[in-house]
Amino acid sequence: MSLFGKVKNTINLLKGVDLDQLAKIQKQIDLTEAMKALGSLDERQLQGLMKMLKTKRKKGQSDLPPIDGDFYNLDLKLTEEQRELQLKVRNFMEDEVRPLVNDHWNRAKFPFEIVEKFAKLNITGVPYEGYGCPNLSFLMEGIIAQEIARVDVSISTFFGVHSGLAMGSIYLCGSEEQKQEWLPKMQKLEKIGAFGLTEPNVGSGVAGGMETTCKFDGENWVINGQKKWIGNATFADVIIIWARDEDTNQVKGFLVRKGNPGFKAEKMEDKMALRIVQNALITLTDCKVPESDRLQNANSFKDTAKVLRMTRAGVAWQAVGCARGAYESALKYTKKREQFGRPIASYQLIQNHLVEMLSNLTAMQTMVFRLSELQDQDILKDEHASLAKVFCSMRTRDVVSRAREVLGGNGILLEYDVARFVADAEAIYSYEGTKEINSLIVGRAITGYSAFVN
Template identity: 75%
Template sequence: MSLFGKIKGTLSLLKDIDIEAIAKLNSKIDLKEVMDKVGSLDDDQLNGLMKMLTRKAKRGQHKLPPIDGDFYDLSLKLTPEQREIQLKVRNFMEDEVRPIANEYWKKAEFPQQIIPKLATLNIAGIAYKGYGCPEQNFVMEGIIAIEMARVDVSMSTFFGVHSGLAMGSIYLCGSEEQKLEWLPKMQRMEAIGAFGLTEPNVGSAISQGMETTCQRDGDTWILNGQKKWIGNATFADVTIVWAKDVDDKQVKGFLVRKGTPGFSPEKIEDKMALRTVENALITITDCRISESDRLQEANSFKDTAKVLKMTRAGVAWQAVGCARGAYESAVKYCKKREQFGKPIATFQLIQNHLVEMLANLTAMQTLCYRLSELQDEGLLKDEQASLAKVFCSMRTRDVVSRAREVMGGNGILLEHDVARFVADAEAIYSYEGTKEINSLIVGRAITGYSAFV
């Protein structure tokens, strides 16, 4: 093609611009000077200009792929019924929670009005058998955790404490009478549960160093001590409290009803993470609990550990949801945010960040899926749950960090959601066993040596 032909082809890109648009363009640039410059270009330069203009013209017509963190299509492994539950939870989180998530996170308040709406989903205690529970499986429980956490980790934590730790304690350690009294109404979310294990002076070493005590006095037990970081406890109808028996030195569990004298929960303020969750410092002073409200099948810390093992997989799934929410928010932002005249998603370094985020996210999802399969098959080991918690909480930190990085300064603003995911990832990293403690559980399993002390 001749030089004249290439110039003519370049100018043909302007054929659809009307006279008014040309006049407006001429007010911004000197069109004659532009034409002079174009006329002085050699063939290679003109070819480059043609490619640039053509790419610019076609960009608006380019159909972009949907934003989806399920890159290996794990959703295809769900049954139609499970897929329906997943989408029901997703729609609820998008319609009811996303519009208020940042507002309540900023206010550090839990939206009480959301509980009756959440109850209509019929998902509490979803992996348990009987007592009005949906009787699905732990894979489905994990999928629900992802769907909640990808929008709001606080909401996922609230639900995990209630459905997992509190209901799970009764399900695993309660008598039949206790299960019949509490599980059906907790499943309907007519009663909300909390779980009191961690203390002000003891976290990781709680199995050996628990300071909260219980002592039998006839048909009642007298509890004394403090519990800290207890989610939902400011408004829970029942709190599972673990205490060490002063007589036999064994850990026992108790159902402490709301309003019980000597049981005083105080909301913890000024948190930088999970601000919507109402964690409490509970002071327990000569609190009398009847023998009928002692968890009848909780006779040592081994029973407490059964609850933690069952729910630790759920925390790993929460980490996946947090990472997925940050990743999807970052992709959405990068497609819309323009710098140097084009979306930053077109830049190589940005794409590299997104790929590394997706790789971590995909590894986490597939690991957790297999973990829950083992749990459903009754084969789950402590060290397997711990490995998932270690890996997923670490990788989530990396994903949310990269999500904030690709957003630049905007990444620290709540309006883009990622700032909330960055902060909440720090809580996930610590609760349900720190990275170090869970690492030692796995290390003991693979070496045969305990390195705890």
Template identity: 75%
Template structure:
């Protein structure tokens, strides 16, 4: 009796749902008894196919998540605390930085209002011990550099100059007094730093001699020369200036305050890449610096190179972040963009581009993970860092190019983000040592012969 009641109830519900006007119209076009007989003869698979064709399936296709860490390296390599920090930084960047970067990139201006909020993350000087720093691993620092660049390479560069080049110079080469004076306030972004090594006529050849000179006069040092491409310089409170001592021809480092007489900065304009980064042309004209502001443990270019070695690994991680941001943006686009009635992600050629991008990205990530492990084990060499810089900056170029390609004409529009990654990849390719210079560093290590001029 219960089964009979249930069948009658279902039949009644079906009867209520029938649109008899449509049914009458349909009966004039087709033989309904024959159609019902034909449908009843179909097996389950055929019925499902017919329903899919008719759009009868109410289930929306579930797509895989947009994820650039295909081998789950971050999830597996980090402890629970560090993984939580990574996700905290990612959430901050997605919420606070991503919505504004295209506007600031277009204007070539820096969002100064974001600095206090970055300070609240407490990640500056992440690997240093003391001075308010967290004493985390180099692997964790590399992953954070990647997270920053994944949203915007300019913000990652700003952070790298502050936390790596400027703070790193003081941490590695400064006296105890200099560390106590500067590092705590820099860690909190209350003091902004810059790193002045590159010159108008001296880039890759810095190791062979600088045109900026310094001469000691009593308890003062007098600096003359120019520095170019100096990130953060237009608004930095202090700049680490590297100059050649006229007396012993050795490179020395100095902490130069922005208000020092004879020190001036001109903002550089019309860049096609890293437009948010504020680069400056610094001119030093009889600029006097106290002996107390000379980096006490920076006495030759070999000391300068210690800072560069440490930060070059970070640039390789930046390249990973730039590539990952472009890949994830392109993948999301291909899942939504439709042509010929289908998402373009379903086309073979598009999938080929995406897999090529992911292959390069995954190779870059695994290389950088190993690089940071070597750094944490105090086994990092110049050639290790240089190989990562060469490979990652080259592969990033390929990834961003393919990302732009799968997006067609929209790939050159700033609103889709990939155009910014394409431009910024060109800067990553050149700074912290060009591909050619880093290649020769690795070549010298593996052959035993120096091919430098």
């Protein structure tokens, strides 16, 4: 935090203190030294102090620690600039998204009103170089994913699909002309992207069993088939469609524009998870795409896998965000909810649940932090990302289950947020590779034997 910001926060601390109170304080402490001490505090310490001063406690009640899911203080490993960006995203999610998210989740509607505000954060395309992208670390991309998912996993999914999968496909597999056309506008969220890989009959086995086909007719590529579970697809301006070339049997990628003849996106209804995400069933019927809209550097599924490898780490961070949101919501509830004349947080069984939740969360946080360090060092392997996806998605399920348990009957009400985290954790558990498929990727790496069915 800047010196100006520290001084401003210090002044805010003293607001409401009258002259008589100041005189009494001055007799007991050296205000000059106190101001210096306050000015030396970092953002997190200042926020904790301000929260403590503002909180009215019952007579005789001891000071309670702040609600913070970062038990091992990983935020201290961040630079001042990184921490500032983290808090900027957190404040946005708390101020702009949290007030509306339960209503939109309940109605399965997307809050389009936040997109323009989201763009002002300048966090889209975080790890990419050029095209207006911030060119920050993969670590920061992960932390941003966590901060968004900490409030709502659906918004985090929208962001991950657009910034990671769609923009990532163009960044890794597109020509320079395609990058120049799409990435600057997508970075500003002026154009929204989607990513079409999964199919109705083929999920994890899409590498070898893709049913969507493409064929060059001399003028255009003609695409036929279906894609399912495609987030953002009902309103996206460009959808990355992966199809198998009938002539070469190789997978190719295409930029299918909104309104392209032969392209149809139907919103999927009645989901129990990620209800804000506008998933679509896409049908492509003789959908013609010019050669100029074929991703010029996507010539096999290995190129598709590069995109998935880059983004899978983000899903592990998303799981951490979901778990952190559930844990912090549960902890907050247990401090306020009273039974038998005492806050339920004071009972042994509740504390046991909270410690189990925090143990899982802390293990997950340290794992993904190291995962992103590997990615920033360019030594990330498929099995690294897969292990994180397996562990974090499993542990998140446990965390949200315990969170729901400590809330009792209130755990199934949206107003307490935990119910939403419980449902959304199920989606995280399945997408970007199921637990079983990611386990086989890790198993192959550690044994040398492939257990995939050929």
